[in-house]
Amino acid sequence: MTVLTRKAGKVAADPRPSSGRRHAGERAWAFAFASPYLLHLVALAAWPLLASLFFSMTDYDLVSPPKFVGFGNFTRLFGDEVFWRTLGNTAYFAVLFVPTQTVLALGLAIALNQRLRGMALFRAAYFVPVVSSWVVVAYVADAVFNPQTGLANQVLGFLGLPSENWLQDPALVIPTLAAVAVWKGVGYMMVLFLAGLQAIPEERYEAAKIDGASAWNRFRYITLPGISGTTFLVLVLTSIETLQSFEQVFVMTDGGPHGASELTVLHLYRQGFQFFQMGYASAIAWVLFVLVLALTLVQFRLQRRWVHYA
Amino acid sequence: MRLRMLATAAAVLTVAATAACGGSADESGAVTLKLGFYAAAGDPADTTMRELVKEFTAANPSIKVQLEVAPYVKFFEKLRTEIAGGQAPQVWLSDGVLVQEFAARGALADLTDRVKTVNAADYSGIELNRDAKGRIYGFPQGAQTPVLFYNKKLFAEAKVDAPTADWTYDDLAAAAKKLTKDTNNDGKPDTYGFRAYSPGFTESWWPIIKAFGGDIVTDGNRKVVVDSPQSKAALDWMLGAMGKDGFAPDYATTEGLGKGVVHTLFATGRVAMSYGIYARTLPAASAGVDFGVAPMPKGPAGRGNVAIVNSWVVSKSASPAQADAAWKWITFFSGEGPQRKWAELGEAIPINKKVAATALPADRRQAFLDSLDAATDLGVNAVWSEYTEALSKRISEALSGASPVDTALATGQKEAQEVIDRFYAGQTQ
Incomplete structure (x- = not known):
């Protein structure tokens, strides 16, 4: 009781504002500091999202006011062969791209996670394509994959x-695009894996070595579980990136030959910005959003089985 | 203090709103006109257009022109969003094939009555802009039509006579075979006689199908009729040229050259003959190729001449004063002086007939003008981009050998018709 009284007296004598008022003031400051971002979020993310949801239920050609059509665009979409074909192309691209990039990025990270002279130079070299624009990458890719003058065919010729x-070639275009995308993106994922690898305590490897664990076992039982969180992040990011792929095909193939590399976002772009069908394009965007969300939720669900946050 | 801030903000908003709606002529009668056109940065067309705008504003001091320029793809991408936001230029240069796309959606002012005030006989291409209902939404700025380009040096080396107006597709094939050469004996020609396939179908399958008696769209460009024995004969001829006859680079070789390079096959001497629109004279001349042009050869149904008339269009949302100023600009640009200056660029056939008759190089003039006179439009309608995209995919499948010609024509016709029907039947989008 005495203590309480003394405390109460102390509080009463404290010239600073009460805890509630202080928190209110802090909240106001917090909002003030966050307001630029919040404004940005509302104006450039939330509002366009809501607008596109509205447009997805309208017949909107960008010229006349949108006309409400309910779920008409979605009904059309489910019967649109081109949409399904582009979704198939996107899935095929993802199946080739995601595992290849993940495995390669991990391999490179392990190879470059050495304390050797000049290692930073190699790391930088693998990162250069990441910061290059797709237009530049398209020129480099042409030097490799041009059927007449490209390096790839010269190598094939050398091998007879x-x-x-x-x-x-419709059968080769998506694997080729996936290879180029891996070349461009692998550096970024490699950096993530490098960070993950460097966070694994060295003592674990030393203890395993003392216990006689082979290099493979050290990789299998220490490295892989140790970077499972990073691997999960890489898989989620890469999957989302793949489903949103646009720039690469727009620059390199424009969806050709005869639609064999037309990915869903390119289809969406054409509907909205070339064919005056912004309502239909918005419907495609929302279906794609739901697919990305579903895939990400499945990945989050499955991570419980194999990701270790130690 | 607060009140003063509010008053200032209100004043700023009022000024901004007034500026945004400044479409009508002000008290002094001055009007501001936003004029849009597509050109690559630093392109000579950009420079010439700016000079012409200067001339125009000097002659019309009450009209102030704001220019909006961007490369082709960016220009039309931005234009669509500007229209949606009510910020589109009041007058812009439209690709001829897009005029009806914008018009059918209510973005363009009807120019039919204004066109009646000019002497139509003085200009080319006005009728190519008339829609199925007889209305005109664009006034010609420059025309493009394909003719047969031939490389004089390669013809002389192969001892082949230059093409004439009497040539048939058999004559073309016979000459092309003689012109095809494998100089380094690697089993693949280094010079081909003719370019049959091009991703730009205006210079490829479209006129060839028409020359063979087929057609692409009829009935006011609303009915797709490409699936016919004549179209099949045309595509078979092209497949033969790229296959068993071997005088034209095949689909993969042509596409493998890349988007920009395809159109320079002739300019780089890789092919001795090619169909080319007037704009192709520029790269050929810059590359120093000694070339001539001739009418496209005759097929069973004629030459299949087609044309695209790039046109000035006026926004429907332009105020009456702006629409008048826009029309003033259009008539100024169509006049002899500006047309002559534009013709110096060498990128389009002048639409002013008097200028075209004198400003085009004498050895090329007749072939282009005759082709333009005989040309039909390129099947333009409200969904031109979308239906030709659907059709092109299928026809390129056939020309690459990925699917049989019969199947490609039938599927292409069905898919293109679906696009047209969806728009004109007024279904969901």
Whole structure:
């Protein structure tokens, strides 16, 4: 009681504002500091999202006012062969791109996670394509995959194999695009894996070595579980990136040959910005959003089985 | 203090709103006109257009022109969003094939009555802009039509006579075979006689199908009729040229050259003959190719001449004063002086007939003008971009050998018709 009284007296004598008022003031400051971001969020993310949800239920050609059509665009979309074909192309691209980039990025990170002279230079070299624009990458890719003058066909010729039409053959175009996308993006994922690898305590490897664990076992039982969180992050980011791919095909193939590399976002872009069908394009965007969300939720659900946050 | 801030803010908003709606002529009668056109940065067309705008504003001091320029794809992408936001230029240069797309959606002012005030006989291409209902939404700025380009040096080396107006597709094939050469004996020609396939179908399958008696769209460009024995014969001829006859680079070789390079096959001497619109004279001349042009050869149904008339269009949301100023600009640009200056660029056939008759190089003039006179439009309608995209995919499948010609024509016709029907039947989008 005495203590309480003394405390109460002390509080009463404290010239600073009460805890409630202080928190209110802090909240106001917090809002003030966050307001630029909140404004940005509302104006450039929340509002366009809501607007596109509204447009997805309208017939909107960008010229006349939107006309409400309910779920008409979604009904059309489910019967749109081109949409399903582009979704198939996107899925095929993802199946090739996501595992290849993840495995390669991990391999590179392990190879470059050495304390050797000049290692920073190699790391930087793998990162250069990440910061290059797709237009530049398209030129580099042309030097490799041009059917007449490209390096890839020169190598095949040297090996006595026939030339290939890498970007002109419907059967090869998506694998070729996936290879180029891996080349461009692997550096970024490699950096994430490097950070993950460097967070694994060295003592674990030393203890395993003393216990006689082989290099493979050290990788299998220490490295892989140790970077499972990073691997999960890489998989989620890469999957989302793949489903949103646009710039690469827009610059390199424009969806050709005859639609074989037309991905869903390119289809969406054409509907909205070339064919005056912003309502339909918005419906495609929302279906794609739901697919990305579903895939991400599945990944989050599955991570419980294999990701270790130690 | 607060009141003063509010008053200032209100004043700023009022000024901004007034500026945004400044479409009508002010008290002094001055009007501001936003004029849009597409050109790459630093392109000579950009420079010439700016000079012409200067001339125009000097002659019309009450009209102030704000320019909006961007490369082709960016220009039309931005234009669509500007229209949605009510910020579009009041007058802009439209690709001829897009005029009806914008008009059908209510973005353009009807120019039919204004066009009646000019002597139509003085200009080319006005009728190509008339829609199925007889209305005109664009006034010609420059025309493009394909003719047969041939490389004089390669013809002389192969001892082949220059093409004439009497040539048929058999004559073309016979000459092209003689012109195809494998100089380094690697089993693949280094020079081909003719370019049959091009991703730009104006210079490829479209006129060839028409020359063979087929057609692409009829009935006011609303009915797709490409699936016919004549179209099949045309595509078979092209496949033969790229296959068994071997005088034209095949689909993969052409596409493998890249978007920009395809159109320079002739300019780089890789092909001895090619169909090309007037704009192709520029790269050929810059590359120093000694070339001539001739009418496209005759097929069973004629030459299949087609044309695109790039046109000035006026926004429907332009105020009456702006629409008048826009029309003033259009008539100024169509006049002899500006047309002559524009013709110096060498990128389009002048639409002013008097200028076209004198400003075009004498050895090329007749072939282009005859082709333009005989041309039909390129199947333009409200969904031109979308239906030709659907059709092109299928036809390129056939020309690459990925699917049989019959199947490609039938599927292409069905898919293109679906696009047209969806718009004109007024269904969901």
